[in-house]
Amino acid sequence: MKSSIFKKSPSLVASILLALLLAMGIWLIFAYAAKERGRDLQQWQVYLGLIADSRYDAVDKWLEGQSGALRELSENGSLQLYLMQLSSREQQSQNGVEPAQLSYIRNLLFATAERTGFVAKSNLDSIRANLPSQADVGLMLLDQDGKLLLATAGARLDPVLANQAAKVLKSKQPAVQDLYLGASNQPIIGFLMPVFPLQVAKGDAKPIAVLVGVKRADEVLYPLLTRQIRTTQTDETLLVRREGDTAVYLSPLSDNSAPLKKRLSLDSPGLAAAFAIKHPGEFGQLRDYRGVEVLVTSRAFAQTPWVLVQKVDAKEALKESDAHQRFLLTGFMLAMLFIAAALVAAWRHGSSLRERHTAAQLRQKSHELKAQSALLHTITDNIEDFIYIVDKDQQFAYANKTLTAAWGLTPKDFIGKTLSSVLGPNVAQTIWTLADGALSENTPKQAAERLELRKGASGIYHSVAIPLQTGLQNSKNALVVSHDITALQADQARHELLMRQLLTTLMRAVDLHDPFTANHSSKTTQVALAIGKGMNLEKADLETLEMAANLANVGKLFVAKEVLTKTDSLTDEEQQALQKHVQYSVEILSGMEFPGPVLETIAQKQEYIDGSGYPKGLNGEHMLLTAKILGVANAFVAMLNARAYREGMGVEEVLDQLLSESKSRYDRQVVAALFNVAENHPEWIS
Template identity: 35%
Template sequence: MTTLGWWQARRAALLIFMVVLGAALFGFYLAFSFAESERKRDLLAWQKQLSVVMQSRLVAVEDWVGQQQKVVTDLAENGSLQIYLTEISYGVVQDDVTGGAAQLGYLENMLNVVAQQNGFAAAQGRADVPVNIDRPAVAGIVLTSPEGDVMVATPNMPIIAREILRDYQRQIQQGLEKRNFFGPFVGEDGRAAVAVIAPIAAIQPLDEGGAIGYAIGVRPLGDDLFDRLRQPGEISHSARTYLVRQRGAAIEYLSPLSYAGGIHAPLQFSLSADTPSLAAAKLLKKPGSFQQATAFDGRKVLATGRQVGGTDWLMVRTIDAREALGAISQRRNMILTISSLLILLVSGAVLLVWRHGASVRVAAAAERYRHLAEKLEKVYGFLKVVTDCQPTSIAAVDSQGHYTFANRQTAADVGMPAQDMIGRAMRDLLGAEKATPLEEANAAAVESGQPIMRMRSVEHSGRQRMIKSDHIPLDKNQEGMTDHGVLMVMEDITELVSEREKREQNLRHLVTTLATIIDSRDPFSTHHSKRVAEVAETIAEEMGLKDQDVETAEIAGALMNLGKIMVPRSVLTKPETLSTSELTVVRENLAKTAEMLKGIIFDGPVLQTIRQVHAHWDGSGMPEGLKGEDILMTARIVAVANAYVGMTCARAYRPGMPIDEAMVLLLKDVDKRYDRGPVAALLNYLDNKGGRARWQHFADPAA
């Protein structure tokens, strides 16, 4: 086949493939777009239907709650009752109230009638039950004093009325939203009950105002409420409406729940609020929303909810997702079937195109591999020339640790020609002791997929040498690679390390000398700079900072007061309070510290730290406006260390402040002058790691 014919065949196959694939993808997109639009339309329709039913049931339940509240509220506003309690509130003994016995009897009869007519009285017991057997107190109405003493009550009144009164008065005392409807709670007979409370006002209010008593009604929950949860004319088999509330980490179900195993009575069933995808939990967080969630019995449902006014109840309306979305599921299955057929047709077309172009691809692959081999040979030769010119040892190994490349320096280190090393294991050529750390580093580089660097000390010609090795993973997917390999670049940095150590030692000596000069200038603050450096270093280590940051904090702490050498000794040694001009001289010269050091090269941001050491966390320090996280952490640490040393160290003119007193002052200025992190680290070191014993000599003037 000519080159022109090969290209024409390939273009035709590619064109057919792209057309068929494009048509299939477009059809698949249209099919799922239609399914999604149908699903959204059905969900919207169900959302509207659930909302309409929910609203009608909500009105019915809120009407029931309002009826119970009205019964007790009307009773509290009864004129005879108010007159009776008003007299008692003015200090009249109950037995001495005008017409006391008659009024008391009238009130008892009135409470009994109201209770019987409105569900606040217990159902009459069986006649054959012995009279000496106590019946559970499940319902009733009681009038109490503000202190909770019973004034008048229906027979067998539940004792929970006192708890209701305490809860109501606690709402008032704490300034909470007043709610006079309580429950449900478990009554003495084990059934759910609710309570309503209403304050009774005096006919002529007392000077201090407030209620002169309370009317409290307790009644069990029954079908007169639960029937209101049922939608008249309900045709759905899976739709349910029920009441829930959240108590701590649990969701309580307040109305009867039917399930496959029977019926849960009110308050006899609860679930954790953390139950995954629970409908009630989602709706309690977002009342009024529409959710696709899981019902209490594990069914997938569509759900909505509304808060019941005057209560802590949430009304939930659900319908089984299978019933609601059955039609859309069928349509989706049909769409998926059609889409699958389209995919099969596309696959068949692709196979035909592939078969047509197979011979072309084989020929092209052979040609491509030949060109690749030639290219790799040239690249290898070029790489060999370049790496042989390098003084470093450069080698590549495969995943088994066998050499695949070695430059001239590597061959010299091993003592073998480079071509003879190819295919040999590092362990065989270097020995287990030298090869093991290299193999471990290579494995770590391959596992992380990132270059890593290792430093190790080796013996060479009777001397210890410091070797730096970089291990760079080679992806087998790269051109020319058939296996995961690692490129190793090794360099002898003994002289560089030695030079660096000398420079660091010289810098240490310089810092120590300068700190000594600083402290010698001011006899009132002997050792101050050294101690600030020591405390700053300790705080930085306690906070887990990197070594460079620890060193920066230490050096900045030692040198932060270098500007003092520019201040006249007469000012530094003056025992009296400095004048305004003298303070200005001190501050201006301290501000020059960073400028005096700018010719010295530090590894970390020492100069920036010194410039920011007088910055305050709230921005009130210097430089003006610098605050919070914008201040270097090392500067925040040195500021705390400087303040601590300044307070706890003895001076010629005053004793050192006790450590506890100094820490109280530092904590007082947290989030104002200081960052709480360094202060907390210092406090932890003092209390838990021997800091007090280590630095107790600060308070000794002779130390």
Template identity: 30%
Template sequence: MAQNMTPQPVDIATVGTTQKRSRLVAFGVGTLIVAVALVSFWAYKEVRSTEVKLEERLSDRAKILVDDRVAAVDTQVNGLKNAASRLLEAPMFTFFAAEVNNYKGDIGVLIAPEKRDNGAAPADKDALDKLMDNVPLMVVTLRDFCQGEGFVAGRIVNAQGNTYLSTMATTPALSDAEQRRVASVVETGKAVVSPVYTSSFGLVHDLVLPIFPPAFETQARPVSVLLLTKAVTGKNNLSELVQTTTVAGEGFAVKFIQKITDGYEKLELGSGSLSKVAAPAGITEDTLPFGVRLSVGGGEDVYSAGRRIPGTDWWIVQERSYLASRIDYHEAVQRIIILAVLASLVLALVVSVFWWRLVGKEQEEIAGQFRDLCGVIGDQKQLLDGINGTIKDPISMTDETGVYRYVNKAFGLAVSRSPEEVEGLDTKAVFGFDTAKRLRISDQKIIDGADSVTIDETIWLQSKRHFFQISKAGLKDEEGKLTGIVSVFRDITAQVEAQERGSRMVQQTIHALVRAIEASDPFLGGHSRIMGQIAVGIAKTLGLSNRDVATVEAAASLSQIGKMFVPREVLTKPGALTEDEKKIMEQHVEYAREVLKDIEFELPVLEAVYQMNERLDGEGYPQKLTGEQIGMPARVLAVANAFTAMARPRSYRAAIPVEKALSILKEDSSDYDASVVSALGKVLQTPEGERIVAQAAASQAL
């Protein structure tokens, strides 16, 4: 019994080794958990970032498409308003409307002579005879205008809503809605665009405009109203405008809806019919913010955004299928997960190696476990090699001489060879001499010690141009020696081509706006062209950057766009303007800003146009900027604009000679930049400058 009670000796070395091993195991497991957690956090952030970027790209594209179509419809509506306004400003219409307004009898006989009451008082009879004598000419004029501008019908009614001129053989009475629109125009004196509705002409909408009495009469309210009816379907009409765009749609579908008294209606662009729909979720007074919601009219969930067309109850909505939009996102998520798994395995390997070195080679048991772990990792590497073959981005590894040691399946597909055929070839054999030479430049940076290099490269594959973003990193051994260069090729052709289309769209927008200026007022268009030639010459003489020269050229073309909205009697008044008229004239800057603010020029065009009327001494408008607060493009435009105005003849004066115009600008040194005025003088001494001056002097006076 005593022997059984004797304590057994404890092997202190064994206990210490066990405790040390336990601590190393805990350290290794903890390090691995932290590493996997960091990789998981990175993967989560990348997935979230990818989703945010997807929705930002879709939002930007939807906004561009909406703005493009809204601008097209708004331009047509304003063009029709302007054309109709010019017709209604003709004396024959204003005088006739005033005479009808003063006539106290039944004006219905003007379109139904058979109802004429021959027993009327002599004074009424004479007035009626005078009116009826003018009716045929007025009807022909109105009918010719409607045919020329694409309206299917037109009628003129008095302030009480009674029709007295019409292009229709049989003129129906005004509906309640038409009566309300007529009353609104008479009350406010402002034009109204009606919702789309069904009529005997099919789907149409009305343009309702006020007719004011002649200027010498004291009455300020409209005396009559012009109703113009325009078909919605057909060439150059609303349906075609909504479906046509200068911007690539990238899977977006356009929807046209309108707000009515009791909700919303959708115009079916294909069949040309109207149907009631629920209000889109989140819609406000003027916008439908970008987001995920049910498609207009029901069906699937979509990404959509929209905007109301100014001055109407019409809305343009762009939609793209939610599921179709997220296909690329799901593929990106798959790649991120694969990379995260790969990174986790690599980290596991690194931690295992570090752990093995701490424990020591003499511990056979741990060494055996490490060999088992390496075997597992080898099996998992084979699995990852299989997964890597499914990644769509081409991946390669070259040695320091540019010979390919490994390429994935996507790389082989890109160069039309199998991975086995590519391995062993150098970059010259795969891509050709010139491309290989450019790629070797970035390889050399890695060889010289750079951790990573990212380049954008154009490569022709299978007779097609591709834009690649190539990321390169060095692969090093445990001693830090470079053993290879890993390259990941990301095809960004779609993004680059989208940017190029965006630049072309901006140029098309500028040309469209310039054509709108010329169509509205040829004098303003001529002023813009001459001013642009002078401004570009000044900018180049001053040695401004290519970006500033492009800004000056675009801003000069659009500098007069705000004056399209200034009353013509103020714009063309000879002599000095009154203080009130100056305030009206200065509003053209705000009009220009409203027209241009939503256009993405990629240049400070809006800033230049908005500042060109500022003066160095702070006496300009609209912000009273001084000195260096005014950008150089705006200073160039200010001098070019002032000189062009003096160099062109006006109805009340001849063109001012060049020497005198330059003298005036030099004297106004507190207004204009002296260096810009000096550059103008140099431009005018060149043959091109002399040609521009001759062109300005020969232009038609306003």
């Protein structure tokens, strides 16, 4: 019964098949566009994560520095001894004469304040405990009862600090007084450190005093959030914390909101700050305190209840991605529309031959085709892209108004003329090569070339040639869609420049973290590329080698600086910590897409051909050639340059050692290539 229905209604079957084809095509187009958007978001996740890590590290080091300054003063033996003597005296002074111990402590307190920045001004004057202070910056010394003994000029013991000091005396532990508005209505932060008696175990003794340091956040903390060079117009770094069911913004905002003044509910739909507090370290696309859509990631602090929020406006970040998606959707949808129209025309023509009333049906179908043609003309003539059809004789069968207007002609003037007569021989040759390839292989072809498709003006155009087969003459034509991507190419060039700048910044961060390996990555890259070229590596392998050499040591950012700069031999535990830098590098870069085996090359750079390397103990048969080259280049540069625990070696001495280890550690062919390259680079000796 089903077969009889198909025979009686072939148009129904054809319509169903065409609808299925269109539905599948539309689904594939949107799936591809979604994949492209996902890749762009992944790149921004990496970029925002690098900026957030950098600014988090600056703030965390600053917090540790403030506590460290107070800790150093609290462990001063003289301070502990004199405080013990003062606490044992029944009277602090007689006849108005101040005890010598108190005078010494005052001088020590003021000198520390001036050295560590706990001063409101350079001229320090002592004040009595019963005199009011005028600012919120300074150092204070409280006795074991929480009473003020000494304070620098400008320090003020307000109820908030007094309450926190009482907690420190009771808990015997250092504390940080979180940001709050001081007497001057400015955000301040306090650091409190207990002082214990001399030569008494801290666990058994009660504090004999408390050191309290106070600083204004707008002078020392907030600048750390904006100190680096901005690479976008709308990126912003914020500090927030959770108070009950609200998110409190601790730092100044771009809408001129003052610190600690703006509070928003954590239940606000899609609020970036709420997402950062609940899911620190994750990446998302939400709305900020202005209601603007942003890309955001975050980092949580261990010493304080703060969360660092790094964000950028989504409109700016995804501008290039949106333009690219529009181009993809427009180009592919037009291609589908033309293909569908061609299929409909072919089917109608074929079915008309099988009908009895051929003439009447042809007139009817001709009318329908004209209507469709008018619709297609209306669509194509209002699109900025150049759309045209070329036949096998290199003649225009169709051209939309956008193209014809660019040459001061009408669509009729193009029909029947050759490509060369209108566009010139050079442009015609480029377009016909693309169209002929599509017709010969019966598959779409695409290319990006600089063409003069506007009279007197050239640009970079992305052209797609799609083979079309007409039903009337059974001849093939090529549909060509040319999209001006000059601006997009420029944007991509700027994007690549930005990524290279980020790469340079990342290498600089590694150099700053380990001063004894400054410029190690750039030198290793230079040597590795020279070896690769000497071994006649393909261009793709050289690009993999260059990227891997530049990024190989990024994992050292997570190795303690004390291990990297230690002048003595490393312990087994320290050696294991140092070896983990390879794993850290791979983990940091695992979220990025590379055109070649960059991650595998980095993961194998410390492997040896005899299987004695790390982290997996691979032997030479299971190692990439790029990894073998990177391993030799890395060892060569490392031995040439001085380290914290040794002096640098000479070139000949290094080459001899590499040669001696070519049977156990390093590939003999790679070492031999290094020998040949070194002879042509006398500057490496210096």
